[in-house]
Amino acid sequence: MTVHIVVADDQELVRAGFSMILDAQPDIDVVAEANDGAEAVAAVREHRPDVLLLDIRMPTMDGIEAARIVCAETDCRVLMLTTFDLDDYVYDALRAGASGFLLKDVRRDDLVHAVRVVAAGESLLAPSVTTKLIAQFTSRTADRPAPPPGSRLDILTTRERETLEMISRGLSNAEIAQAMVVSEHTVKTHVSNVLAKLGLRDRVQAVIAAYETGLVVPGALS
Structure with a gap:
């Protein structure tokens, strides 16, 4: 199965470099490039790709607004690009529906792997990413009492x-299975049910939901 992708970045060299790396893969086809958010949205509407590799900071329309539109209108998965791992916009990007984010200095193999993972319906939610997400959420809610x-x-x-709480801690399906003393297949079923019942796209949004509903309190899992 070929993964169709649109690459959007206002820096031509970055955009061209990512496109060249991805297009060289036998199972990935770069169907379009865009140099701002508006062009990215137009390209997704025209080509209906599986993945949109999208820079957060761009002129005309930034990546967050573009991600919000794309995720609302299509099933295209959005993978955000950022310069710094503590980018102030990371939380907003994930909240908009993005399935994860990458640093622009990502290694070639990690870039290709990330696109394949996101295209397969998973999300880039390694424990380190979860930690940054929680830190941003905590800073935004520090002056407010946690809701019940x-x-x-x-x-x-x-x-x-229980599964949702463990997802919010960054545990993999295998780790959740071990903690619950059940099979990994059972965990996958629980995860699918959580996402379906709460109307969530992926595990990233599940983490956000866990904190926003008060199931998990910022700082409780540190």
Whole structure:
């Protein structure tokens, strides 16, 4: 199966470099390039790619607004690019529906792997990424009391709530299975149910939901 991708970055050399690396892969086809968010949205609407590799900071329309539009209108998965791993816009990008983010100095192999992972329906939610996401969430909610778990989670079973809490800690399916003493297949079912019931795209949004509903309190898992 070929992964169709649009690459959007306002820096021509960066855009061309990423496109060249990805297009050289036998299972990846770069169908279009864009130099700002508006062009990225137009390219996704025209080509209907599987993945949009999108810079966060661009002129005309930034990557966050572009991601919000693309995720609302299509099933295209969005992988954000940022210069710094503590970019102030990372949280907003994930909140908009992005499936993860990469630093622009990402290694060639990691770039290719990330695109394949996101295209397969997974998200880039390594523990280090989770830590940064939680840190940003904590800084945004430091002056507010944590809300009680909302009724939004009432539709989840006990096991599904436990699964959501473990996802928010950055645990993999294998690690969750070990903690619950169940099979990895069972965990995959729990994860799928959590995402479906809460209307979430992936594990990144599951982490955000866990904090926003008060299931997990910032600082409690540090």
